[in-house]
Amino acid sequence: MCGDSRHPSAAFLHSFLSLSQALCQNLGDLHVTGPLKDMNFSVPEGGGVRVIYQFTSEPPAVSFRATGEKDGIIDIVPKTGVLYLSGSLDWETKTVHRLQVESLDEKGNVVKGPYAVTIHVEDINDNPPEFDQIKYTGVVRQNSRPGKPFMHVHATDRDDPTTPHAQLTYSILHHFPNPYTEMLFQINNVTGAISPSVTGSYYLDPQKQDTFTLVVTVKDMAGMTMNAFTSSADVIITVKESLWKAPPTIRIQENSTQIYPVNISQVHSNEPDVIYDLFEKEKLPRLPFSIDQNGVIYVTDPLDREEKDTYSFFVVTKDNKGELVDKPLHIHVIVEDINDNPPVCQQALTVIEVQENEDEGSNIGTLLATDMDEEGTLNSRLQFKIGSQVPAVPASNLFFIQQETGILQLTSRSLNRRIASNYSLKVLVTDAVFQTICDVQIYVIDINDQIPIFEKSDYHNVTVAESLPVGTVILEIQATDGDEPATGSSYIIYQVKEGDPNNTFIIETDSVTNRGFVKINKALDFEAASVYNLVISATNPEPLVPGVQYNSSSLTLFKVFVTNVDEPPVFHKTVYKAEVSEDIPVNTLVMTVEAYDPEGDTVRYSLEGDVRKWLRVNSATGQVYTASTLDREQQGTYTVEVAASELTQKSKTTLILHLRDVNDNPPLLAMDYPPFFCHPLRGGERAFIQAADADEQWYYPTFTFSLADDMNARNNWEISKINATHAYLSPKHANFEEKVYNVPVIINDNGKPPLERKVNLKVNICKCSSEKSCFIEVQRDHSWPSTGQAIGILTGVLLIIGTSLLLG
Incomplete structure (x- = not known):
C-alpha cells in the first residue's frame, strides 16, 4: 500500500491520506500477519495511531470490511487488510472493543467471515489518585490509646483496580505544629485510618495545643516507584480533654444503712460502645464494688473500717474482642469511721503490786484499754474513772486514775499490808458512745527491810x-x-x-x-x-x-x-601454708612453725608424713627447709604434719606447701602408635601427630611443630599446624619404599623460657590389607611380629586412622 498509487481509488486516497505517514511508518516494522480468523488482541490505552494486525487475503477475496464497536478509532484498510487505530484507546471509557471482519470479492460479495475480532484495552497508569474530600476534620481525645483510629481519609483511582496502578498508599507528609522529634499521629498506609502514635497518646494535651494540621498524601503504584502519582489533602485535628479520668478519692462511711448497691462515682470512656469492668489490685475474699455498662461504680455491701479501711482497684474498658481500649484507671476508696466499737480492756484482770511504804502521788501502774475505731479521732478517745474500791479501808478513795491516760496513783501514804493485803477496783472506760468496766487487782507487798x-x-x-x-x-x-x-x-x-x-x-x-x-x-x-x-x-x-x-x-x-595439769604444746596456727616455686634450691627456708608449752617446757619439732623426703625441720627453732629437689609434676600440693613435743605431751599441726610451676619439662609426643601410610602412596595423605607437656598449662597448651634442619627430611616431608596441640605430617611426594622412616621432628612448648625436644618419629610405609590397616609391620628388627603383636599393631593403626579421619 505505502509508496504505491497504482490501484487505490481517489476516494480511498482522500480518506486515508491523513493516516498514510503513520501507517507507512508502522507497517515498515509490521511482522504480524495471517489469514482471516477469530482473533483477540491486548492493546495498551493511549499511544495514538498504531497498526494492530494485517489480515492476508485468499482469492477470490480482494478486500476486507470491518464492522462493530469501532467507535471512530478502530478500522481496517480494505485493500491491504491492515487493522489499525486512528487515535488513542481509553481503558477508563471502554475496556473491550468487539468487531467483525470479513473478506470480499471484486463484486463486494463475502468470501470469508465474518470473524470475531476482540480488542482488550490494557490500562496504563494515567490517572492520579483523588481524595474524596478537599479537607478532613477529626476529633481526638487526650490520652487516647495509641493505634486506635479516630478518623479515616479515603482516596480513589480511576485506573484498573486489579493492577498496581490503583493500589494506593497513605502517609503523613507534614505535621503542623511538630513540637516533638516523633509525630503525634500516625496513619495506616492501607486503610487511611488516623490514630495517635505512642508519643501522641502520652503528650497530646488541649491545654498546650488544641489544633493540629496534617498534610496527608496518597500515592498509587503501591508507593513502590518514583513514577507514582501523588495527591494530598489537609486534615484538621482538634484535641479535646480526655473523658477518661479517675474520680477523686471516694469516701464511704462504714456500716451505712442505705439500700445497696449505692452509686458512688462514674467514669466515661473516650470510646463509644466499650465494656466496663473492674480489676482488683489486691486479691481479696470479695470485692464489694461493681460497675455497670454506663460506667457507674457501685458499692454493693456495707463496709467495715475495722475490717479494711481502704480499697484500691482499677476500672478497665474493653472492646467486643476483649482487648483493652483505655489505660486502666486507679480507683481509691477510703472507709470513714463511725463510733461503732466499745472500749476493750487489754487484760481481763490488770494486776499491780505496790509496796506498803509508797508515797502519796506515786504512779503504781497503768490500766491499758483499746478501741478499734479510727486512731486519733474522737471515736477512739478513751477516758478512765474509778467506779468502786473493795475493801474501802482505811479509806474509800485510796487510789486515783488519770482520766486521759489510765495511770493509777496513790492519794495518800495509807497502805498497810496488815490492814488490807489487796484491793479490787472497778474502772469505767468510756468513749463518746460506749462504756466498759475493767477490773484491777492491787496487791500490797512487803517492803524490803530485811537483808540476806x-x-x-x-x-x-x-x-x-x-x-x-x-x-x-x-x-x-x-x-x-x-x-x-x-x-x-x-x-x-x-x-x-x-x-x-x-x-x-x-x-x-x-x-x-x-x-x-x-x-x-x-x-x-x-x-x-x-x-x-x-x-x-x-x-x-x-x-x-x-x-x-x-x-x-x-x-x-x-x-x-x-x-596444774600437764598440757600439750600449743601451736600459734592450726594450719601453716606456704607457696614456693618448684625450682627453689635445696636447703631453702620455706616457713617457720611456732608452738609453746603452757608449763614452759622446751618444745622440740619433727616432721611426720614426709613421704617424698622433700623437707626437713630444725627441731629447736621450727624452721622448715627443703631437703631435696621439689617437683610439681609429681605432686603440686604437698601436705605433712609438724609435731611439737615436750617431755610427755605432743601436739600436731598441718603444713601445706603449694608448688608453683616452672617450665622444666620439654614437650613430648603423645601418641600410642606411630603413624603409617599405605604403599603405594597416591598423594594427599596425611597423619596427625600430637604433643603434650607435663608442666602446668594456665590456659591451654600451645606447641610448635617443625622438621629438623635435615635436607633429606625437608625434601620428603612437611608439617602443617592443626591447632595448639596437633599437627599434620604429610609426604611431599609418592616415591616412598615400603619401610620405616625416621622423621626428625622438633617440638617447642612456647614456655618462658621455651623448651624444645627433638624426636625421631618412626613412620611406617606399608602394604595395607585394606584402606584402613597395615598388613604387617614393616622392618621390625628383621623379624615377623608375633600373633599378639600383629593384633596390637592392627588395632593401634585403626585407632590412628579413625582419629585422623575425624580431625581431617
Missing part, C-alpha cells in the same frame, strides 16, 4: 584441777532473807565482789530455795592464776528501805586452789 544473811561467813577452800570443764559446780552456798517469800524483797542475787577480775566464776540462784551454785565460767589456767580469794555478796533486786543497809552478814569468803 549467809549461813557461813567463810566457806574455806576447794581444790580443782585446771582441766575442769566450764559449767562445773564447785560449791553450793546459802543465804536467807526475812522478807515476804517469792518477792523482789526476798529473792537473793549472789555476786563475786572481789578476787575474780576476769569473771572466771559465776553464781546462779535457785529461785525457790535461794540456794547459790558457784560454777566455772571460763577455762581455768594454773599458769595464769593458781589461787583465787573470793568475796561473795548476797543482795535483793528490790532496793532496801531507807535506813536499812547491807553489812558483813551479807558477805562470805571462799578460796579456790587450782592444780
